[in-house]
Amino acid sequence: MNDSYTEAHVLSQPKVGLGLRPIHYPHLETRPNTSVYWFEAISENYMDTEGRPLHMLQLIREDYPVALHGVSLSIASTEGLRPEYVKQLKRLKDRIEPWIVSDHLCWTGLQASNLHDLLPFPYTDEALTLLLKHIDQVQNALGCHILLENVSTYLQPPGSSYAEWEFLTTLAKQSGCKLLLDVNNLYVNAINHRFDPVVFLQAIPTELIGQIHLAGYTDMGTYLFDTHSKPAYPEVWELFSKLIARAPDIPVLIEWDDDIPEFSVLEKEAQKATQIWNYHHGHTHTESVSASIFAHSL
Numbered sequence: 001m002n003d004s005y006t007e008a009h010v011l012s013q014p015k016v017g018l019g020l021r022p023i024h025y026p027h028l029e030t031r032p033n034t035s036v037y038w039f040e041a042i043s044e045n046y047m048d049t050e051g052r053p054l055h056m057l058q059l060i061r062e063d064y065p066v067a068l069h070g071v072s073l074s075i076a077s078t079e080g081l082r083p084e085y086v087k088q089l090k091r092l093k094d095r096i097e098p099w100i101v102s103d104h105l106c107w108t109g110l111q112a113s114n115l116h117d118l119l120p121f122p123y124t125d126e127a128l129t130l131l132l133k134h135i136d137q138v139q140n141a142l143g144c145h146i147l148l149e150n151v152s153t154y155l156q157p158p159g160s161s162y163a164e165w166e167f168l169t170t171l172a173k174q175s176g177c178k179l180l181l182d183v184n185n186l187y188v189n190a191i192n193h194r195f196d197p198v199v200f201l202q203a204i205p206t207e208l209i210g211q212i213h214l215a216g217y218t219d220m221g222t223y224l225f226d227t228h229s230k231p232a233y234p235e236v237w238e239l240f241s242k243l244i245a246r247a248p249d250i251p252v253l254i255e256w257d258d259d260i261p262e263f264s265v266l267e268k269e270a271q272k273a274t275q276i277w278n279y280h281h282g283h284t285h286t287e288s289v290s291a292s293i294f295a296h297s298l
Contacts, residue, residue: 013037014277015251016270017067024263025056031063036270038099040253043070046096047088057096067100067211067253068093069180072114075134075148076107076121086141093142100211100251102147102180105131105168122157123167128174135175147210148172149180152188152217152226164189165203178210182255183239184232188217188224201239206247214240214273215255229258231269237276244273245280252277 017038020028022045039060046057046068060066072085093101106118121127139145150168162170172179181204190197214237216230232240232254244250254269 014248014274014281016273016277017065017251017253018263018266018270019069019253019255019257020057020060020066021256021260022053022056023260024266025052027263028056028060031059034267035274036064036267038065038067038251038253040067040069040100040255041096043068043089043092043101043103044072047092061096065099066096067102067251068096068098069149070101070103071118072108072116073103073138074106074108074114075103075138076105076127076131077110078107078130079110081134081137086138090142093144100147101142101144102149102211104151105148105171106151118151120151120153120155120157123160123162123164125161128167128171131171132175135171135177139177145177147178147180149182149213150185150189151182152185152192152224154192154223154225156193163195163200163203165200169204169208172208179204179208180211180213181209181243182213182215183243184213184215184217184228184236184255185226187233187236187239188226191224197235197239198242201243206243206250209243209247209250212240212243212250212252213255214252214269215257227258228255231265232272237272240273241276241280244277248277248281 015037017040018036020039020041041057046054057066068089070089074082104118107121108114108117108119135146148171150164168179171177186200187197190200214232215226215228216232218225218227218229244252252273254266254273256266
């Protein structure tokens with residue numbers, strides 16, 4: 001483990017990380033010098049293997065903090081949690097000792113059929129009660145607090161009695177979990193459902209946010225599609241800047257899932273996030289720095 005990974009160190013610098021992707025294994029096996037502070041691994045890719053993926057995750061864990069980020073917990077399912085899935089996640093968590101364990105605030109299918117999609121649900125008191133029960137079960141089973149991520153949506157299920165940001169805030173306060181705030185997803189939903197993204201951003205108390213995701217969407221003409229296949233857009237960087245100005249100690253992750261470029265491209269995205277952190281909290285508080293960060297072309 002990196003000797004510099006101490007509590008004092010964690011609170012004294014920007015904590016910008018990258019998603020761990022198999023395409024970058026050959027590069028990372030050389031243990032290159034990098035400014036990346038931490039890595040996030042997709043939990044399901046490492047839960048049922050003793051092969052190269054797990055070897056790489058353990059190798060990375062020797063040098064960096066690692067987060068486990070799941071896509072199949074299905075915590076909003078009315079059928080309940082999948083016990084075997086939770087057991088496998090617990091085994092991986094105990095083996096890797098991640099500094100963060102997270103998943104998505106959604107359901108992903110039924111007990112017998114995982115659709116591998118992040119499905120929305122109405123923001124109601126009934127859903128809140130169900131989620132509080134499931135979060136308590138998961139946190140007790142894992143022996144740690146979890147983070148839940150806001151997801152991109154393309155329709156709004158009828159019957160919601162909360163705005164999305166109201167529901168997230170209430171859930172985090174009552175459950176003891178924290179939020180993984182995906183700023184790209186926030187912006188995608190704001191455009192798709194026609195609300196002000198700044199209202200959402202400012203409504204979430206920063207003490208409830210345990211991690212930030214940054215990614216890129218695809219403009220489909222009539223809506224935005226959360227593809228995580230491009231660099232973050234200027235509008236997403238602007239929202240991130242407003243957030244990190246209020247909360248310098250939140251870990252930040254550059255997420256890229258499709259059309260994944262070489263490692264150096266992701267490093268440059270991480271460096272943008274670091275520049276913005278420095279703009280607010282470091283020694284580079286100049287308009288020229290800010291302008292260069294938000295200038296972006298695909």
